[in-house]
Amino acid sequence: xxxxxxxxxxxxxxxxxxxxxxxxxxxxxxxxxxxxxxxxxxxxxxxxxxxxxxxxxxxxxxxxxxxxxxxxxxxxxxxxxxxxxxxxxxxxxxxxxxxxxxxxxxxxxxxxxxxxxxxxxxxxxxxxxxxxxxxxxxxxxxxxxxxxxxxxxxxxxxxxxxxxxxxxxxxxxxxxxxxxxxxxxxxxxxxxxxxxxxxxxxxxxxxxxxxxxxxxxxxxxxxxxxxxxxxxxxxxxxxxxxxxxxxxxxxxxxxxxxxxxxxxxxxxxxxxxxxxxxxxxxxxxxxxxxxxxxxxxxxxxxxxxxxxxxxxxxxxxxxxxxxxxxxxxxxxxxxxxxxxxxxxxxxxxxxxxxxxxxxxxxxxxxxxxxxxxxxxxxxxxxxxxxxxxxxxxxxxxxxxxxxxxxxxxxxxxxxxxxxxxxxxxxxxxxxxxxxxxxxxxxxxxxxxxxxxxxxxxxxxxxxxxxxxxxxxxxxxxxxxxxxxxxxxxxxxx
Numbered sequence: 171x172x173x174x175x176x177x178x179x180x181x182x183x184x185x186x187x188x189x190x191x192x193x194x195x196x197x198x199x200x201x202x203x204x205x206x207x208x209x210x211x212x213x214x215x216x217x218x219x220x221x222x223x224x225x226x227x228x229x230x231x232x233x234x235x236x237x238x239x240x241x242x243x244x245x246x247x248x249x250x251x252x253x254x255x256x257x258x259x260x261x262x263x264x265x266x267x268x269x270x271x272x273x274x275x276x277x278x279x280x281x282x283x284x285x286x287x288x289x290x291x292x293x294x295x296x297x298x299x300x301x302x303x304x305x306x307x308x309x310x311x312x313x314x315x316x317x318x319x320x321x322x323x324x325x326x327x328x329x330x331x332x333x334x335x336x337x338x339x340x341x342x343x344x345x346x347x348x349x350x351x352x353x354x355x356x357x358x359x360x361x362x363x364x365x366x367x368x369x370x371x372x373x374x375x376x377x378x379x380x381x382x383x384x385x386x387x388x389x390x391x392x393x394x395x396x397x398x399x400x401x402x403x404x405x406x407x408x409x410x411x412x413x414x415x416x417x418x419x420x421x422x423x424x425x426x427x428x429x430x431x432x433x434x435x436x437x438x439x440x441x442x443x444x445x446x447x448x449x450x451x452x453x454x455x456x457x458x459x460x461x462x463x464x465x466x467x468x469x470x471x472x473x474x475x476x477x478x479x480x481x482x483x484x485x486x487x488x489x490x491x492x493x494x495x496x497x498x499x500x501x502x503x504x505x506x507x508x509x510x511x512x513x514x515x516x517x518x519x520x521x522x523x524x525x526x527x528x529x530x531x532x533x534x535x536x537x538x539x540x541x542x543x544x545x546x547x548x549x550x551x552x553x554x555x556x557x558x559x560x561x562x563x564x565x566x567x568x569x570x571x572x573x574x575x576x577x578x579x580x581x582x583x584x585x586x587x588x589x590x591x592x593x594x595x596x597x598x599x600x601x602x603x604x605x606x607x608x609x610x611x612x613x614x615x616x617x618x619x620x621x622x623x624x625x626x627x628x629x630x631x632x633x634x635x636x637x638x639x640x641x642x643x644x645x646x647x648x649x650x651x652x653x654x655x656x657x658x659x660x661x662x663x
Contacts, residue, residue: 175196180367221245223285243269243286259332298378299530305354320349322360329455330552351377390534393533395437397437408655418660425571478498486550498511510522513570513571563593566593573596576599637658
């Protein structure tokens, strides 16, 4: 991994906060560092006679972050929170809000206390795949120490938020030396820090590069893409639509489903050790918020649901106010690669990207030694704590999870606008290539479709979104071709 620091771009930043946004985007643009835009960064500034911590707001994309996406919090009251013996998330977030200099700013990251108590002006936090491939092994701590020497501290896994901040503070206070430039959080990610923007950013790049080099030296970096042929089976678009219907009904609401058939996904789906490797748990508990703890192998939705309900019964706390639904979010099938489901197209894509990260981590950790995950109880705690976003999406958008196919899309902008505004994923059909660029967003797919191309158009639509629920067309031929798919809609009568 190479530094992308550019002296000209850095000099063009008009403030230290702009520089903070610039280096954050450099990190966010490296897909091997971030989990669907995740990670957080901060800078400590002196303003109006007080110390202010500017930390990336919760939910903002590290690759696109701007100055407005950082939340300014008064440093002293946030730092003092570390003196507490315990602090629940609700109380902690209320304390963040009370310390915010600008109440209209985004909600501060859940890792604000951790950033505040690191004695560095600039702090970076990512979920680098290469570092997790070292940490998520049977001898993870030993591999980390061999790769990084005394430049990093190793922190045992703790739940994100106050628990994590507390243990990081304790480890740093006891073990930090002048050589310390970062911390590896087992089953979580990596921190780097420095006195300047460039130093802090380039320390992150250097640490991740050392992890990559360590894997390469041990022949655990390259992921073979050779795979056996898939067994013959029903892998047509009706089978895909039926799977989406069954997942949606198990969840209790319609879901978009993205089929990922790239070479790496197919190779992973046909590994001889798939039944073992894929069923050990996620790379981090945060992954499970999108992917669930385990993917489904095959298409037995009912069987998965029964196992998941047992997992809940054995591991959920008695006072849990909300439990996840029993439907899978990732389905691995040798015919397709894998399919990723989400409450809308954005979240289906998030699930797909996160599982692509996970596959790389699984494969490299297994090649290094043996991939391991955390206990089911620890994973479920993250699912419960950080889930709930699907209900929020569904309450806001009337057509969340539904897929609409609109014929003659170039003449139907008003209808498509309405469908997108209501949360539907939309497939626009037309006879001219301009339909592809009609909207540049993840919940729209433009497909060129002539009179002889209906089957190919539907193939693209179903592989991208999983099926069709709503059809807007005056074509009898298109209506007839869509009839089997509409019959498999999770919202059909």
